[in-house]
Amino acid sequence: MENHTEHNTDSLLGGNRKRKYTESTEKKPSVKSVVLMHIKQLIVNNDKVVACALEPNCSYTQKVFRSQNFARHFRVAHPAAYNLLCIGEPCMKVDETTEPAIVIRMSKQRLIGGVVKLHTLHSLPFKSVEWEGFRDILEPLLKAFNICLNRHNITEYIKTCADGIDWLIQQELNGVIISLKLDIVSKMYRSFLGVNCQYVSNRGIITKRTLGVIELHDRHTGQNLKDEVIKLLRHFRMDIWQVFSITIDNASNMVKLVQLLSKEAETSDLLELSETLPDEECTADLGDVTTTTMDEFEICANLFEGDSYEGPEEQTWAKALEECTPDEFVTTIRCGAHTAQLVVHDVCRENDFKELLKGIRKKSKKFRSAEYKAFFEASEGTYPPLPNETRWGSDYRMILAMKTGKKFFLNLGKQYAELDLSKEWGFIEEYAAAFEPIHDCTIAVQQLQLTLSDFYIEWIRAYGRISELDDANRFKPYLVSAMDRRQQKLFSNRVFRAAIYLDPRFNFNGSSLLSNPQKEECIEFLVQVGHRIKSDQSSNPERQSGSQNIEPSSSSSSDQFSLNNYLTKTIGTGTPQKVQQTSLELKIRTIQYQKRVDADQKFNVVDYWAAKMYEEPQLWALAKTIFGVPPTQCSVERDFSSFGAIFTKTRHSICSENLQNVLKLKTNSALIQPALAYMFTKDKITTSS
Numbered sequence: 001m002e003n004h005t006e007h008n009t010d011s012l013l014g015g016n017r018k019r020k021y022t023e024s025t026e027k028k029p030s031v032k033s034v035v036l037m038h039i040k041q042l043i044v045n046n047d048k049v050v051a052c053a054l055e056p057n058c059s060y061t062q063k064v065f066r067s068q069n070f071a072r073h074f075r076v077a078h079p080a081a082y083n084l085l086c087i088g089e090p091c092m093k094v095d096e097t098t099e100p101a102i103v104i105r106m107s108k109q110r111l112i113g114g115v116v117k118l119h120t121l122h123s124l125p126f127k128s129v130e131w132e133g134f135r136d137i138l139e140p141l142l143k144a145f146n147i148c149l150n151r152h153n154i155t156e157y158i159k160t161c162a163d164g165i166d167w168l169i170q171q172e173l174n175g176v177i178i179s180l181k182l183d184i185v186s187k188m189y190r191s192f193l194g195v196n197c198q199y200v201s202n203r204g205i206i207t208k209r210t211l212g213v214i215e216l217h218d219r220h221t222g223q224n225l226k227d228e229v230i231k232l233l234r235h236f237r238m239d240i241w242q243v244f245s246i247t248i249d250n251a252s253n254m255v256k257l258v259q260l261l262s263k264e265a266e267t268s269d270l271l272e273l274s275e276t277l278p279d280e281e282c283t284a285d286l287g288d289v290t291t292t293t294m295d296e297f298e299i300c301a302n303l304f305e306g307d308s309y310e311g312p313e314e315q316t317w318a319k320a321l322e323e324c325t326p327d328e329f330v331t332t333i334r335c336g337a338h339t340a341q342l343v344v345h346d347v348c349r350e351n352d353f354k355e356l357l358k359g360i361r362k363k364s365k366k367f368r369s370a371e372y373k374a375f376f377e378a379s380e381g382t383y384p385p386l387p388n389e390t391r392w393g394s395d396y397r398m399i400l401a402m403k404t405g406k407k408f409f410l411n412l413g414k415q416y417a418e419l420d421l422s423k424e425w426g427f428i429e430e431y432a433a434a435f436e437p438i439h440d441c442t443i444a445v446q447q448l449q450l451t452l453s454d455f456y457i458e459w460i461r462a463y464g465r466i467s468e469l470d471d472a473n474r475f476k477p478y479l480v481s482a483m484d485r486r487q488q489k490l491f492s493n494r495v496f497r498a499a500i501y502l503d504p505r506f507n508f509n510g511s512s513l514l515s516n517p518q519k520e521e522c523i524e525f526l527v528q529v530g531h532r533i534k535s536d537q538s539s540n541p542e543r544q545s546g547s548q549n550i551e552p553s554s555s556s557s558s559d560q561f562s563l564n565n566y567l568t569k570t571i572g573t574g575t576p577q578k579v580q581q582t583s584l585e586l587k588i589r590t591i592q593y594q595k596r597v598d599a600d601q602k603f604n605v606v607d608y609w610a611a612k613m614y615e616e617p618q619l620w621a622l623a624k625t626i627f628g629v630p631p632t633q634c635s636v637e638r639d640f641s642s643f644g645a646i647f648t649k650t651r652h653s654i655c656s657e658n659l660q661n662v663l664k665l666k667t668n669s670a671l672i673q674p675a676l677a678y679m680f681t682k683d684k685i686t687t688s689s
Helices: 009-013 031-036 067-077 079-085 108-120 126-130 132-145 154-172 222-235 252-266 271-275 295-302 336-348 351-366 370-379 392-404 406-415 422-444 452-467 476-490 494-502 516-532 563-571 584-593 605-610 617-626 634-641 656-667 669-681
Strands: 039-044 047-052 178-187 190-200 206-216 243-248 331-334
Touching: 031 067, 047 067, 067 079, 067 132, 108 126, 108 132, 108 154, 108 656, 108 669, 126 132, 126 154, 154 206, 154 656, 154 669, 178 222, 178 634, 190 222, 190 634, 206 222, 206 634, 206 656, 222 252, 243 252, 252 331, 331 336, 331 494, 336 351, 336 422, 336 452, 336 476, 351 392, 351 422, 370 406, 392 406, 392 422, 406 422, 422 452, 422 476, 452 476, 452 494, 452 563, 494 516, 494 584, 494 617, 516 584, 516 617, 584 617, 605 617, 656 669
Parallel strands: 178 243, 243 331
Antiparallel strands: 039 047, 178 190, 190 206
16 A cells, blocks of 8 residues: 655755745756655655656656656656646647547557567667657657656567567477577677577578577686576477477687587486387478578588599599598588688788788778869769778678779879779789679678578689689688688588588589498488478478479670680589489488589589478478578578667666667567567557556
């Protein structure tokens, strides 16, 4: 029961606040002094609060007195009385009875959903619901539905929607094998762990979900990170054994995390279930979740060892493959985009290139000095992008801009000797030509709809284009050597080899990419994966036409490099062979006799296997798991880019829960409407007047 005790305002607020305004005083009264005359102090449940006394029946209170907040309240809640106080611009509120009335169709769900989207997808601050212009639009709708909305309870609606998204994701991931993508970001002395889940749906669509953006309060050790991941999995009612792979960068703490998680998964009692399933009974459906990872890329490193095929010419990218690393229950996948950047870093740190590149960067920054501005404006020159040592792509874009505007920069060097680049032009032209394939590869592998074998296609395309460069290019041998070294780490992964085995662009009757022992390893691994697959007999996706799998594609490369011809020289060609098999293992063996697909054609390997979901449901289930592994973690970095509009200097104190809820809605925008519909249906959203 609340006990209200009213006291004199001046005495409770302190003697130093006793200011009296008399009519004889010529000085205009301050806002604070006027507010003090229209408030009162109450004791509610033994707590002192300051209440509005401007008009009767007003329930507005403050725990800590703020005169400006009271003035804003007077203006919004008591416009007529506020105008009489003369403490600010008069409130020009029009009498609602004189306004023309209109009838609109609006639901409570749509109204709340629109406000929630404004504060999540469009990054409006929570206080925006109290902006005067915002209130003018919302007030009639809020009154119609008897809803009270302010900067405090808007977070409750956002949390309710986030809970609905969590429930929907739980239903999607229930009992299926998944792949994760992890990354860490630090901003304004706070660190966050981003966790994405990617899977192939029953309709053959690669889908990404953001499971959470977790604020880290402890050291970023592998053990602490593992505990956070397990806690997140339990929140979504998932077991560790469901995690098939984790795509990470090369950070040691991330590698340790995967190792610890793998050990814990191996000791899980739930693994006994998979041991009881015979090969023939491996179910066809993986559920809704599969992901694409770089681990499969690493598997390919072993493909050429022991290969006795003498037809096609073996290239260095094939000879560099090494034996696979010890198998882990949860496979570690190295980010493909990060690996491509490391190739560039390995080359550019050579002493001969490092100093030249440093000098070009220095001159590029000097272009922006005020003394050269007139020349740029008169000649309509374009400033090259500023270099960033942590982003090698900025160096390529800087040098490409210089090469494109060669005539202008030569004239600039003649006018200003300190900006002369004539001695560096050979370096600039060779750099632009040599690093263009790697740049194109990095851009291509950042897309969401990418599988491990697609990543390998882009990697080989870049390698082949570099191999066909003029031998006089100073960067060619260094790039080839760097890519060979990186492949030795990337291609030692059994998941990657399995993806290559399932892709008809690489594995077909007559292909020498995989030796016979390596094919046996792939078959054995795929059979093991079959035991981990959770059956889902209830799904009945629409049959997709196989004729849409392969389409002509226009080459984006200026040199018209033919990847298919390059693969023909290195792994050979052949004709398909039909084999009648029944068991899962025999069906997997049959894959190596499939028809070859032209690597220069637009091809979707997921659609290729989705078209076989009715003919070979077991193989489709395996393909969903393998091709669901993400080769990069770029989607997590895209989620982190949302911090720029939400976690700003003016909002740096936002609490972890509110920040996580906002980011969850922003990065899972497709689930906002279904989540609201579910929560309204279950009557989990409550409103107060």
